[in-house]
Amino acid sequence: xxxxxxxxxxxxxxxxxxxxxxxxxxxxxxxxxxxxxxxxxxxxxxxxxxxxxxxxxxxxxxxxxxxxxxxxxxxxxxxxxxxxxxxxxxxxxxxxxxxxxxxxxxxxxxxxxxxxxxxxxxxxxxxxxxxxxxxxxxxxxxxxxxxxxxxxxxxxxxxxxxxxxxxxxxxxxxxxxxxxxxxxxxxxxxxxxxxxxxxxxxxxxxxxxxxxxxxxxxxxxxxxxxxxxxxxxxxxxxxxxxxxxxxxxxxx
Amino acid sequence: xxxxxxxxxxxxxxxxxxxxxxxxxxxxxxxxxxxxxxxxxxxxxxxxxxxxxxxxxxxxxxxxxxxxxxxxxxxxxxxxxxxxxxxxxxxxxxxxxxxxxxxxxxxxxxxxxxxxxxxxxxxxxxxxxxxxxxxxxxxxxxxxxxxxxxxxxxxxxxxxxxxxxxxxxxxxxxxxxxxxxxxxxxxxxxxxxxxxxxxxxxxxxxxxxxxxxxxxxxxxxxxxxxxxxxxxxxxxxxxxxxxxxxxxxxxxxxxxxxxxxxxxxxxxxxxxxxxxxxxxxxxxxxxxxxxxxxxxxxxxxxxxxxxxxxxxxxxxxxxxxxxxxxxxxxxxx
Numbered sequence: 243x244x245x246x247x248x249x250x251x252x253x254x255x256x257x258x259x260x261x262x263x264x265x266x267x268x269x270x271x272x273x274x275x276x277x278x279x280x281x282x283x284x285x286x287x288x289x290x291x292x293x294x295x296x297x298x299x300x301x302x303x304x305x306x307x308x309x310x311x312x313x314x315x316x317x318x319x320x321x322x323x324x325x326x327x328x329x330x331x332x333x334x335x336x337x338x339x340x341x342x343x344x345x346x347x348x349x350x351x352x353x354x355x356x357x358x359x360x361x362x363x364x365x366x367x368x369x370x371x372x373x374x375x376x377x378x379x380x381x382x383x384x385x386x387x388x389x390x391x392x393x394x395x396x397x398x399x400x401x402x403x404x405x406x407x408x409x410x411x412x413x414x415x416x417x418x419x420x421x422x423x424x425x426x427x428x429x430x431x432x433x434x435x436x437x438x439x440x441x442x443x444x445x446x447x448x449x450x451x452x453x454x455x456x457x458x459x460x461x462x463x464x465x466x467x468x469x470x471x472x473x474x475x476x477x478x479x480x481x482x483x484x485x486x487x488x489x490x491x492x493x494x
Numbered sequence: 495x496x497x498x499x500x501x502x503x504x505x506x507x508x509x510x511x512x513x514x515x516x517x518x519x520x521x522x523x524x525x526x527x528x529x530x531x532x533x534x535x536x537x538x539x540x541x542x543x544x545x546x547x548x549x550x551x552x553x554x555x556x557x558x559x560x561x562x563x564x565x566x567x568x569x570x571x572x573x574x575x576x577x578x579x580x581x582x583x584x585x586x587x588x589x590x591x592x593x594x595x596x597x598x599x600x601x602x603x604x605x606x607x608x609x610x611x612x613x614x615x616x617x618x619x620x621x622x623x624x625x626x627x628x629x630x631x632x633x634x635x636x637x638x639x640x641x642x643x644x645x646x647x648x649x650x651x652x653x654x655x656x657x658x659x660x661x662x663x664x665x666x667x668x669x670x671x672x673x674x675x676x677x678x679x680x681x682x683x684x685x686x687x688x689x690x691x692x693x694x695x696x697x698x699x700x701x702x703x704x705x706x707x708x709x710x711x712x713x714x715x716x717x718x719x720x721x722x723x724x725x726x727x728x729x730x731x732x733x734x735x736x737x738x739x740x741x742x743x744x745x746x747x748x749x750x751x752x753x754x755x756x757x758x759x760x761x762x763x764x765x766x767x768x769x770x771x772x773x774x775x776x777x778x779x780x781x782x783x784x785x786x787x788x789x790x791x792x793x794x795x796x797x798x799x800x801x802x803x804x805x806x807x808x809x810x811x812x813x814x815x816x817x818x819x820x821x822x823x824x825x826x827x
Contacts, residue, residue: 293701295697314700315700315701316701316704316705316706319700319703320703324702324703327697327698327701331695332695332698333690333691333694333695333699334694334695335690335694336687336690336694340687343687344684344687344688347684347688348702348703352684352685354685357679357683357684357685358679359679360683364683371684407702408701408702411703
């Protein structure tokens with residue numbers, strides 16, 4: 243399998259604090275990779291660096307053979323790497339459908355004059371975009387609340403909508419930052435199924451999650467971070483037996 | 495949330511349009527015509543201001559952009575002998591160009607810092623036109639003898655003159671309707687949703703590939719065009735433009751109108767302008783306390799009615815609708 247994304251000696255420092263140091267990672271096409279580690283291990287910082295919110299202090303990020311180090315978030319999204327957020331972040335004043343439509347921006351370019359005059363060509367394209375958005379909502383299971391104001395959705399649905407927004411940007415690598423936070427058992431299982439489904443549809447998924455059971459059951463490979471460094475890497479079975487990992491979680 | 499169908503909306507819009515055509519013609523009072531013209535000019539300014547506010551950028555640059563439009567068109571007609579019809583679009587484009595130049599470095603700054611920078615810009619423009627290029631702009635005394643638009647003549651068919659205030663009112667009304675139409679179309683297209691999305695969660699918008707700078711700049715420049723046109727209409731109505739016309743006070747008034755009207759829909763700023771401009775006339779007898787009373791109204795609205803007049807109206811309509819549709823309370827619809 244060819245590497246879809248290569249992280250080479252990535253470091254990010256905040257003042258004197260090394261949030262990530264000399265981190266190497268190779269992500270191959272179609273895998274479902276889990277990223278775990280204790281609080282403050284640098285997982286979210288890693289996502290922020292890869293998605294362009296922070297510039298790396300050192301190191302390079304190569305995506306499909308292209309160096310994307312230091313690009314802005316919107317440029318990185320255009321390269322096909324899209325992330326979700328740890329906090330519940332949605333366009334709360336929009337309807338569910340509008341949330342997704344806004345996020346289709348990369349696929350369906352907005353042109354000013356046709357939009358202003360509402361030309362038939364513009365209408366036709368908006369209709370196609372809407373159809374795609376509805377398909378996506380159907381895929382994640384939110385089509386029945388499509389006209390609902392996002393702000394009024396229950397927490398579990400809002401988290402799913404966060405994933406749908408990211409998917410609308412049509413990524414080939416999806417970065418999920420703790421998608422199951424604050425969910426009950428039922429919602430967690432639904433989210434696990436959704437993540438598996440996204441992965442099976444051909445999208446490479448990187449997931450940061452504190453729910454060990456979920457990570458161990460859905461991921462094909464797990465990477466463990468502690469103090470910004472890679473502690474271990476391997477299949478879920480290997481990781482759960484790894485001495486260094488147990489030490490990182492339980493302390494010495 | 496709003497259950498009103500498109501037909502109801504078209505009927506409301508058409509009747510308001512017809513009223514605004516008929517009423518000034520019936521009243522035929524120069525005092526009221528003057529009030530109506532200023533209401534329309536302020537509507538162009540407040541609705542376009544709202545477009546920028548909707549991207550999350552509270553701008554105070556609007557008075558300066560209007561001044562640029564007014565001075566540009568004034569100087570073109572008085573000194574270079576352009577006709578009003580040539581100067582009007584140039585005034586809009588000049589304001590748009592200046593918006594582009596000041597927007598590019600400043601729009602990445604958010605919140606109160608952006609407000610302060612644009613505030614400074616507005617005071618700066620006033621000082622510049624007052625103290626420099628006096629042969630062109632006339633210094634603090636202002637640029638005088640700005641002509642009314644020359645008549646539109648289609649030989650043998652018709653001739654429209656703009657010498658009376660009432661005819662000028664209709665010209666301003668036409669441009670106001672055009673402004674509202676453009677801003678409404680922008681808002682209802684995906685552009686409008688993207689603007690609102692940026693205001694709502696810029697981090698998320700950026701993460702799905704939206705270039706924040708591009709869209710904020712677009713909104714700022716479109717609003718700049720209309721601010722320039724409003725300034726031009728102001729100058730050619732007054733026949734004079736001075737640095738005092740678009741000072742900080744003017745900007746504060748504009749802000750009060752927009753916020754008191756409410757920014758949730760385009761009707762909000764329009765309501766705000768009409769309500770407060772008409773209220774301003776009985777308030778005028780209080781002299782310098784007028785601004786104080788307006789400020790008090792602003793605080794009142796910010797504290798108790800954050801949605802503004804339009805928010806209040808929507809709540810009342812919503813309340814009535816549920817009352818009328820509820821069979822338990824004896825609804826009759």
